[in-house]
Amino acid sequence: MAQARKRGGIFASFGFQVLAGMALGLGLGLLARQLGSETGQAGHGLSEALRLVGAIFIQLLRVLVPPLVFTAIVASIANLRELQNAAALVWRTLFWFAATALIAVSIGIVLGLVLKPGLNTTVAATAAGVSQTSGSWLDFLTGLVPSNMLGLAASTTLADDGAKTTLSFNVLQIVVISLVTGIAALKSGAAAEPFLAFNASALAIVRKILWWVIRLTPIGTIGLFGNAVAHYGWDALAQLGAFALAVYVGLGLVLFVVYPALLVANGLNPLKFFAGAWPAIQLGFVSRSSIGTLPVTQAVTERALGVPRSYAAFAVPLGATTKMDGCAAIYPAVAAIFVAQFYNVPLAVSDYFLIVFVSVIGSAATAGLTGAVVMLTLTLSTLGLPLEGVGLLLAIDPILDMGRTATNVAGQALAPTLVAKQQGMLDMDVYNAASGNLPTEPDQTPQPAV
Numbered sequence: 001m002a003q004a005r006k007r008g009g010i011f012a013s014f015g016f017q018v019l020a021g022m023a024l025g026l027g028l029g030l031l032a033r034q035l036g037s038e039t040g041q042a043g044h045g046l047s048e049a050l051r052l053v054g055a056i057f058i059q060l061l062r063v064l065v066p067p068l069v070f071t072a073i074v075a076s077i078a079n080l081r082e083l084q085n086a087a088a089l090v091w092r093t094l095f096w097f098a099a100t101a102l103i104a105v106s107i108g109i110v111l112g113l114v115l116k117p118g119l120n121t122t123v124a125a126t127a128a129g130v131s132q133t134s135g136s137w138l139d140f141l142t143g144l145v146p147s148n149m150l151g152l153a154a155s156t157t158l159a160d161d162g163a164k165t166t167l168s169f170n171v172l173q174i175v176v177i178s179l180v181t182g183i184a185a186l187k188s189g190a191a192a193e194p195f196l197a198f199n200a201s202a203l204a205i206v207r208k209i210l211w212w213v214i215r216l217t218p219i220g221t222i223g224l225f226g227n228a229v230a231h232y233g234w235d236a237l238a239q240l241g242a243f244a245l246a247v248y249v250g251l252g253l254v255l256f257v258v259y260p261a262l263l264v265a266n267g268l269n270p271l272k273f274f275a276g277a278w279p280a281i282q283l284g285f286v287s288r289s290s291i292g293t294l295p296v297t298q299a300v301t302e303r304a305l306g307v308p309r310s311y312a313a314f315a316v317p318l319g320a321t322t323k324m325d326g327c328a329a330i331y332p333a334v335a336a337i338f339v340a341q342f343y344n345v346p347l348a349v350s351d352y353f354l355i356v357f358v359s360v361i362g363s364a365a366t367a368g369l370t371g372a373v374v375m376l377t378l379t380l381s382t383l384g385l386p387l388e389g390v391g392l393l394l395a396i397d398p399i400l401d402m403g404r405t406a407t408n409v410a411g412q413a414l415a416p417t418l419v420a421k422q423q424g425m426l427d428m429d430v431y432n433a434a435s436g437n438l439p440t441e442p443d444q445t446p447q448p449a450v
Contacts, residue, residue, distance in 0.1 A: 017217075018221050018279065018282045019282070020218065021218040021219065021220075021225070022225045022282075022286060024222050024226075025050070025222040025227075027226075028050060029047075029228065029230040030229060030230075032050065032226070032229075033229070036230070046230070047227065049223075050222070050227040050230055051223065051231075052223065053220065053222060053223025054220060054222075054226070057213075057216060057219065057287075058220070061213060061287070061289075061293075061294075062289070062291065064206060064213065064295065065291050065292070067206045068203075068206050068207075068210065068294065068298075069174050069175060069294070069320075070174055070177070070178045071202045071203035071206055072298070072314075072317050073175065073178035073313070073314060073318070074178055074185065075199055075200055076182070077314065078182060078199075079310035088423065089314075089315075089419060089423065092423070093318070096414075096415040096419060097322065097415055098360050101329045101360045102359075103258050104258070104326075104329035104330050104359070105330070105332075105333045105356050106356070107253050107258070107330065107333075108329060108334045108359075109337065109352055109355060112246060112333060112334045112336075112337030112338065112341075113337065115245065116341060117240075117242040117243035117245075117246045117338045117341070118243075118337065119341050119342075121241075121243060121338075145173075145176075146173040146177050147173070149177060175318065175321050213295070214295055220287070221282075221283075221286045224287055224288075225286045228398055228399075228402070231398075240392075240393065240395065243393065243396075244400060247335075247404075248403055250333075251403045251404065251407045254330060255407050259410060259414055262418060266422065268417070268418075268421060269431075269432070273413075273414070276300055276304035276413075276431065277301075277305065277409075277410060279300055280296040280299075280301075280409050280413060282406075284297075284406045284410075285402045285403070285405065285406040286402070287405070288401045288402055288405045290320045290321075290327075290405055290408045290409055293409050294316065297316055297320065297412050297413055298312060298313065298316040298317070300413060301316050301416055305413060305430070307420045307425070307426060308420065308425050308427075311416060311419070312420075315416035316412060319411070319412035319416070320412055323408070323411050323415060324404075324408045325411045326405060326406070326411075327375055327405070327408055328359055328375050331375070331376065331400065331404055332359060332375050332376050333355050333359060333379075335376050335379070336355055336379045338392075338393070339380060339389030340383075342389065342392065343389065345385060345386075347383070354383055355379060358375075358379050358382050359379075376390055376393075
């Protein structure tokens, strides 16, 4: 692996290739906007090409997420039987998920109160459309209980040419199904060994296919980033600049202050962490999807940060569905205070505790639904704030979502790294050798028990 990096130099670096894709996407996106304002048709053609490239890449990633989540979690639970500290690993993982969410939402509340984004906006009240997105504790509980063994969800939309039904996977339900299946396999003893062997083989095949898709990331980045620039640009920031500033300041504090502080407190070099996790953070920024980034997050956590696969295969998929410091902590806290200030609704001290509770406990509601928008509506409905406030913020949501997802992904790699270090499982040689490059090939060999 080291020889391959030396042969290609910096230009063979995965991180450099993604950065180059972002730069090229930015240029093409700006060109599409310019052509669109001048000639219309040419700009639309380029914009559509960028959208198509990005959409195909995300579709390739997402189609592999269900088998990856299922096989990885089942395999990780099977591996936990060989660990003497399995219970400690689970509880420590959940602790760090909750602890970092608590810190993040507290930062969001402070920024909302200090920067007062709802009082420093030029957006008109008429811009707030009635939100059609539902988000409640009932939605969360309904989404938690599997409706079928495949975690499939169907949605039907009506149009002039008739009804159209689309199928999608509810990732949270897949996680629940995987956990139950893995535990049942352990309790079944020898009778489940053929199934666990088949699952391990399937996981190896999925990993190989994922590697092929991951190598397309620089190309996908061109389409994803270029499409975002072409379609959204930065014009909307003029009206909601104070809100966007508050969100990005909060994301920056969590990503570049809180996370490094936690790493230092646990005897880890923050620069090495960011060097190892950077490919996943980059992909999260341009793809705006923690689930779509899951394969890369798991790859860098295991092979660049030194977390044992038997544990990372459990913690990372779980984190990709429930560990979202950007979408479920910083953003809803700042947004809820924005809406309260905008509509002149006073918040009591108990309301701020409700924001903390929803962010720490209810973050799993973002899984399998519609991400940060549902988390925001869940928070607003819990506080009794106008749901129309969601419509105010949708104009710049794609711009904010890039930073939110990058923070989510960093946290999803951070938590298992901290737990592995505390449990004496972290491979420090791998961690200290971390670079901004993706491992050249997925490791299919079994790891010994930790």
